[in-house]
Structure formats: C-alpha cells, structure tokens
Amino acid sequence: MPASGMQSPRVVIVGGGFGGLYAAKALSNEAVDVTLLDRKNHHTFQPLLYQVALGVLSPGEVASPLRQILHPARNLRTLLGEVVGIDAAARTVRLSDGEAVAYEYLILAAGARHAYFGRDEWAHHAPGLKTIEDAVGIRSRLLLAFERAERQAHLSGRREPLSFAIIGGGPTGVELAGAIADLARLALAKDFNAINTKQARIRLFEGGPRILSALSEDSSRKAARQLEQLGVEVCTESLVQTVESGRIKVRDEWIATDLTLWASGVAPSLLGKMLGAAMDRSVRVLVEQDLSVPGHREVFVIGYMAALVDANGTPVPGLAAAAMQEGQQAARNILRDLQGRPRESFRYTDRGSMATVGHHRAVAEFGRWHLSGILAWLLWSIVHVFLLIGFRNRAAVMRQWMWAYATRKGGSPLITDCQQPEAARHAK
Numbered sequence: 001m002p003a004s005g006m007q008s009p010r011v012v013i014v015g016g017g018f019g020g021l022y023a024a025k026a027l028s029n030e031a032v033d034v035t036l037l038d039r040k041n042h043h044t045f046q047p048l049l050y051q052v053a054l055g056v057l058s059p060g061e062v063a064s065p066l067r068q069i070l071h072p073a074r075n076l077r078t079l080l081g082e083v084v085g086i087d088a089a090a091r092t093v094r095l096s097d098g099e100a101v102a103y104e105y106l107i108l109a110a111g112a113r114h115a116y117f118g119r120d121e122w123a124h125h126a127p128g129l130k131t132i133e134d135a136v137g138i139r140s141r142l143l144l145a146f147e148r149a150e151r152q153a154h155l156s157g158r159r160e161p162l163s164f165a166i167i168g169g170g171p172t173g174v175e176l177a178g179a180i181a182d183l184a185r186l187a188l189a190k191d192f193n194a195i196n197t198k199q200a201r202i203r204l205f206e207g208g209p210r211i212l213s214a215l216s217e218d219s220s221r222k223a224a225r226q227l228e229q230l231g232v233e234v235c236t237e238s239l240v241q242t243v244e245s246g247r248i249k250v251r252d253e254w255i256a257t258d259l260t261l262w263a264s265g266v267a268p269s270l271l272g273k274m275l276g277a278a279m280d281r282s283v284r285v286l287v288e289q290d291l292s293v294p295g296h297r298e299v300f301v302i303g304y305m306a307a308l309v310d311a312n313g314t315p316v317p318g319l320a321a322a323a324m325q326e327g328q329q330a331a332r333n334i335l336r337d338l339q340g341r342p343r344e345s346f347r348y349t350d351r352g353s354m355a356t357v358g359h360h361r362a363v364a365e366f367g368r369w370h371l372s373g374i375l376a377w378l379l380w381s382i383v384h385v386f387l388l389i390g391f392r393n394r395a396a397v398m399r400q401w402m403w404a405y406a407t408r409k410g411g412s413p414l415i416t417d418c419q420q421p422e423a424a425r426h427a428k
C-alpha cells in the first residue's frame with residue numbers, strides 16, 4: 001500500500017473484453033487506482049454470440065454490464081468512452097469527445113474489428129459477427145429471409161429453396177453454418193407452411209484446402225463430415241471473389257443468396273498503431289515477454305492486439321483464454337513493479353481448442369486427445385457455461401439450452417429491426 005498521503009498509481013485499461021476484464025479483476029482491491037474505459041457499457045461473451053444471431057439466446061444472456069461485474073471493488077471505476085488517441089509521451093489517452101485520461105500504467109485490450117481485406121463495401125452485403133448489435137442484426141436478416149420466402153410462396157408461388165452463404169471456414173463460420181442448418185431443419189421447420197425450410201441450401205465457402213485450419217486435419221475432416229450430415233455444403237478451395245447484394249462470385253461463378261454472412265477475418269484494433277511500436281504482418285503490436293511495449297515499460301498490450309511468442313516458444317493464439325491469461329499477467333507485472341520485484345515473462349497455458357458444429361455436434365482437442373460428436377459437444381457446453389460471466393447468465397443459458405434441447409425450438413426468433421436491409425436475391 002502507498003504511504004499515507006501518497007496517491008495510488010493510476011492504471012487505465014482500454015477495453016472490457018476478455019483481456020481487459022481479467023486485468024481489472026486481478027487489480028481489484030490492490031493499491032492501484034484503476035479506470036476501465038470501454039465504448040460499450042457491457043462485456044460480451046463472443047463465443048456464444050452466434051446463438052444470439054440464431055435466436056437461441058437473447059443478448060442479455062451473453063453480455064453483462066461492466067459496471068455490475070466490477071462494482072464490488074472500491075479501487076475500480078468503469079467509464080463509458082471510445083478511445084481515439086494515445087499520447088505515449090504525455091501518458092494520456094484521448095476520448096472521442098476530446099476528454100483526456102492520464103495514466104501511470106496503460107493496458108491496451110481493445111480487441112479486434114471486422115476485416116474485409118480492403119473491400120469494406122462488402123460489409124453491407126455480408127455482415128460479420130463481433131458485437132451484440134451484429135448478432136441482433138444478423139438474426140433479423142436471417143429471419144426476414146424466411147419471412148420473405150414464405151410471403152413470396154403465398155403470393156406469387158415462388159418456392160425455390162432459400163440460399164445461405166457463409167464465407168470463412170474458421171470456428172465462427174462452422175458454428176454459423178451448423179446453427180443455420182439446425183434452425184432450418186429443426187427449430188423453424190413447423191413454423192412455415194408455404195415453404196419447406198428443410199430444403200434451404202447452406203453453403204460454407206473456405207478459400208483454403210480445409211475448414212478449421214487451426215485444428216488438426218483429423219478434427220477438420222470430422223467437422224466437415226458433421227456439417228455435411230446436417231445438410232451443409234462445405235466448399236473448400238473456394239475463394240470468394242466478389243460480394244454483392246443478393247449474390248456472390250466464387251470460382252468465376254455467380255451464386256444467388258438470400259443471406260451472405262462474413263466469417264472470414266478480423267484484424268486488431270487500430271489503437272495499436274498509435275503507439276508507434278513495431279508490428280507484425282497482421283498489424284498486431286510485437287510485445288516484450290512481460291507484455292509491455294518496447295521502449296514503454298508502462299504500456300502493456302494484450303489479447304487480440306498483441307503478437308508474442310511466449311517464454312516457452314509458443315506463438316500465443318488469438319483466443320479468449322490467451323487474452324484472459326495475458327490480462328492477469330499484465331496486472332501481476334504492474335503489482336510486481338510496485339513491490340520492487342522483477343517482472344515475470346508470460347507463459348501461455350493451452351487448455352485446448354473446440355468448435356461446435358450444431359446440435360449435439362462438435363470437435364475438441366486437448367493435446368494428443370481428439371474428441372468429436374456428442375461428447376465434444378457436451379464438453380463444449382460445460383466449458384462455455386462455466387466461462388460465462390455471472391451466475392445469472394449461467395443459469396439463464398442452462399435453462400434456455402435445456403428448453404431448446406427438449407423442444408428443438410430456438411429461444412427468441414424475433415425480428416427486432418424490420419427495415420429490410422437487402423434487396424431480394426438475384427435470379428439465378
């Protein structure tokens with residue numbers, strides 16, 4: 001504790017996602033004065049966002065107000081604000097309304113943004129999934145596609161199967177494709193009478209030779225097989241060349257779509273660039289072993305924004321678990337400074353990787369152990385409920401999943417944004 005009359009060092013954390021939140025928790029009730037800045041008032045549990053997009057869960061079940069999560073600690077304050085500038089020399093961050101916040105230590109944990117590989121105009125036709133707003137927007141577009149098809153079938157007799165395209169065969173693309181298949185085959189099947197929702201074509205496009213390229217070939221093959229059992233067409237070596245309203249071009253062929261979703265890439269927050277530090281090819285800040293920025297021992301960059309090969313020689317992955325561990329380590333290193341002890345190097349503990357493929361289907365890897373099918377799915381469910389922030393959310397998600405399991409129905413298939421964002425699809 002600082003001597004009486006001395007001010008506690010000010011620690012500013014930018015971002016209340018996985019990294020920032022775990023850093024804040026590790027600093028709670030310590031002899032530091034912590035300000036957590038986020039442009040949203042809530043922490044979002046991104047791994048379950050696709051369930052909001054699919055109407056299984058509602059937004060309040062995967063997000064929690066930061067103020068409520070952190071309020072028990074008296075040395076923590078949560079402020080709503082978007083950071084738009086960093087003056088590392090003056091040790092201040094600047095907010096979008098012009099206010100400045102001073103720090104002795106800064107932890108940058110602003111995560112990722114959507115990346116359309118320089119084709120930002122695609123964003124309007126192929127929304128990505130990153131925030132609660134994205135998930136609610138996708139849910140509306142998805143349900144509107146079914147509603148439009150039902151209306152057309154009634155009014156003009158058109159009964160062509162719906163066509164959904166998901167671009168990107170990483171975990172998010174696989175989850176979305178499997179969940180849309182579940183929605184069309186199970187949850188919505190009895191709700192429409194003019195169209196047969198089970199006939200919907202769901203195509204997953206991946207530019208590389210296999211889906212889930214971060215997992216082993218074995219898991220990737222099993223995930224593809226599970227998707228195909230659900231009726232998803234897995235199209236590998238299929239780089240999408242153009243995305244337009246109602247259609248995409250793949251391998252020089254136009255494909256009509258009722259909804260296109262983007263799961264093909266994210267890039268780190270641009271805040272990292274403002275530090276003037278060295279960056280890797282993905283524009284992540286190359287941090288030291290203690291997670292600080294070279295030349296700025298008082299600035300730590302963690303989570304998706306940071307690039308590091310850790311003290312064990314492991315390249316730290318852009319996963320939630322890594323962000324949490326880095327948040328805790330950055331906090332520990334600040335406290336070690338204050339205690340006059342040397343800083344520790346960060347060592348990533350790999351607790352495995354998993355991807356869910358749909359109802360009862362998933363793949364999981366823990367070192368040499370590879371699981372798939374219902375066992376992997378059960379494990380995936382337990383881990384995700386356990387990691388959710390707050391007992392209320394855990395209880396609500398358990399209740400919702402048990403209901404969905406028993407009834408084979410989604411939780412809240414509501415269209416809350418009735419503006420029809422996309423024109424009808426192109427004729428084939």
Ligand SMILES: Cc1cc2nc3c(=O)[nH]c(=O)nc-3n(C[C@H](O)[C@H](O)[C@H](O)COP(=O)(O)OP(=O)(O)OC[C@H]3O[C@@H](n4cnc5c(N)ncnc54)[C@H](O)[C@@H]3O)c2cc1C
Nearest residue numbers: 015017018019038039047083110111303304318319320323
């Ligand atoms: C759909 C989806 C599914 C995923 N599924 C998994 C999974 O199953 N398992 C897994 O391990 N990982 C998963 N991930 C990846 C995981 O969520 C990220 O690796 C992790 O969130 C990175 O943590 P972070 O703290 O760096 O950033 P985030 O958790 O993204 O937090 C960043 C925070 O910074 C705030 N912020 C951003 N810019 C500013 C600014 N300028 N000013 C103020 N605040 C700002 C944001 O509002 C946000 O709260 C998934 C990601 C997505 C998008």
